[in-house]
Amino acid sequence: MPIVETQAISSELIREVAFELNRRAAIGIPKDVGDSIADMAERETQKLSKFVLLEIVNNYKVAVDEQRPMCADTGLPRFYAKIGNDAALEGGFVALERSVRQGTADATERVPLRPNRVHPITRHDYNNNVGIHAPTVDYSWEPDVDWIELTSFHKGGLFGGDYRMLFPTDGIDGIKRFFLDVISEFFKRGLSCQPAIVGIGIGGTKDTCVRLAKEAACLRVVGDRNPDPQIAELEEDLNDLGRRTSLGPMGFKGEGAVMDTHIEVAYTHTGGMPISIHHQCFALRRATARIHPDGRVEYRENPFWFTDYYRRDSVA
Amino acid sequence: MSGTADLEMKEHHLTTPATPEDLAKLELGDVVYFDGLIFTGRIGLYKKLFDEKAPPPVDIASLTNVTFHCSPAVGQNESGEWEVAAVTATASFRFEKHLPLLMDGHGVRCVIGKGGMAQQFYEDHFKRLGAVFLNTVGYGIGAQYGRGITGVKDVYWLDELGIAQAMWVFEVKNFGPFLVECDARGNSLYQMALAETNVELGKLYEGLPLPTLKRMGEVHNPEDEVF
The missing domain is CATH 3.30.360 (Dihydrodipicolinate Reductase; domain 2)
Incomplete structure (x- = not known):
């Protein structure tokens, strides 16, 4: 050569x-997130949640118009x-x-x-x-x-992330429960600053699954699906579960506040299924x-x- | 009890310092804007004032009775004046230890923050003093709040505490919107909201077993909160 x-x-x-x-x-808000929030604001039926979503949309505009963070x-x-x-x-x-x-x-x-x-x-x-x-x-x-x-x-630094050592016996239900648990922890009172992109890292080692959860939340755009059809289906299932929690922006009752769920996997120890979840807020930079x-x-x-x-x- | 769908969400424009009458008329879910002065405070300031017992750098009570749990994204222009680009709240529940000292000792009657406080805390302190807690919206709508800050009147303990923890005194105009989370009678919007959302959330847990491996200190009931 x-x-x-x-x-x-x-x-x-x-x-x-x-x-x-x-x-x-x-x-500047990336278009995938800006469009997702605008769409949620349009569809929201509860007035408190709708008020919050419309203010978020307005804030994106003020930031660009006046060149403010x-x-x-x-x-x-x-x-x-x-x-x-x-x-x-x-x-x-x-x-x-x-x-x-x-x-x-x-x-x-x-x-x-x-x-x-x-x-x-x-x-x-x-x-x-x-x-x-x-x-x-x-x-x-x-x-x-x-x-x-x-x-x-x-x-953002303080809320919206968690880790759990699951085992093969916990299975898909264990993943679903952890998904709900992290929403219970951090969507109440809006600690995650949702609507959020939910990133999930499954497998690898503890540090690998935490890293993958963060990368899945931060580095894949709304609407992107994992190329593995089985994982893509789980992403869709969890999106649906997120919508049904009724936890909207700031934790007010609403049509849900999961913009999208992104799952990444890594080969892991034969005995375990470590998992980490990471919520990325709507002010996605x-x-x-x-x-x-x-x-x-x-x-x-x-x-x-x-x-x-x-x-x-x-x-x- | 009526639900969040019944809230009127009335809009109020208040001038600081807010009077007891101003605060008494605020109802849960109402939308508030401020003109006047507000000051920022978070753990750096509270430790200095209440743990180290440093004399306050200014008579807070004569300045304003509105505080904000936040710190700014701020720069200096060519003539050295501070220009606030954006402000966003930080979670307020961590300040339970010091907030009563600020309210009782320095006349604060209006707290702007994130996430609200525990119901018992409202009953112990806000109801007693006729004070209100206002939530920022979103929470990350910092550009809108930055637009409402027209100037920096003063900044205290900047060298010791750094930009993020220093005590900033902002001149504000049409500064908002903020949502009434705790009214002067100790009622909480979040208590109302949690009662509504826990219904659906609880149903989704049916048939999902607890994880095989437990951890010390966790909560397992989805209706519980993490603080």
Whole structure:
């Protein structure tokens, strides 16, 4: 195979893109979520819930019209990086991480974002959303391409996530009960800031299923179905169950507040079925960019994080 | 008891400080907007005031009687003035320990936050003082609330507490909407809502067994709350 001379992606460009992704994520609601909430507002029959949904729709508009963050809890900014196997980075991965951290500090000052990241014990705040293990950067890889993709996501922090070690005997009913339990915990009083996208990670290890639940909630768009028909059917069943809870926005009675359910699986220990659930709120802040070696940058709303390669089950 | 479908959801425009008469006329589910001054407070401020017993940086009671459990997304313009882009509430139930001290000691009669408080807490403190709890809407409609903040009058303990925990005093105009969650008589909109939603939720659990593995400290009755 001939050796291809690959141009290195500039670290200064990555810094600019990291800033711009933070800005875009904070202000503009992605179309899939905006449309989903508008549709729910249209269909809602209870007046309190309808009032809340219409205010949410209005808030999306105010944010864009006046270029304000849609929610002042700009969460914990984090990045998902998909790296082409043939991509070259100026300064390597250390430079990439430095650029992403600088882009986050720049955005905190200039968008502005709220500086949410503090030391967990001393509560010290650098006022720039940067610190130990902050912002988080998660990586995945893509064969046969020379670009990199960055997704900025601003994750709310306190509520709407849980984990349980289930066993094969718990079965699908065990999954359904856990789905309802997390709604019972966090939809009451609107702690999840629903309507929410419900991400579910099943299998793997504890940390893997928690990671997959978060990625399923944050990195798949409303309406996307898992390519495995059996899992896709479970996603639809849980959507229906969510609607029937009668828990609407803020926990008021309504036509439900699950925008969509996304399930991801990982091969797990033969004795267990660990599961994690993650609610992503309606103020969904995400933006993706593909950066090419020649300096072209393409911004888009759908991260396309779950590629065939990322979900592969073979040795190859 | 009447249900949430019967709420009138009347709109009120109040000027701070809110008078006892203003607060007494608010009913569950009513929609409130403010003109005047409000101040922010959350755990950083409460620890400083009530655990460290630091003297308050300003006479709160003479300023306003409306507080907001939140912190802003805020920047400084070229002349160094603060400009608030957005504000969003943080969950209020965590402040049960300190809130009565703020209400009794500093004249606060109107609390804006997220999620409301426990019924017993309303009866012990809000009813006694004729105070109200207002929920932000959504809760994440920070851009709309940011638009209602016309200026920053002062910010206290910024260096010690950081932007997110400092005490901000905002000048506000047409600042809202907020929903009346607890009225001056100690009634709670969420108690009404929970009674309605628990009916359907309970039915869905029929036939679904408890998980094989239990955990210490969990609640298992879907009608229970997690705090």
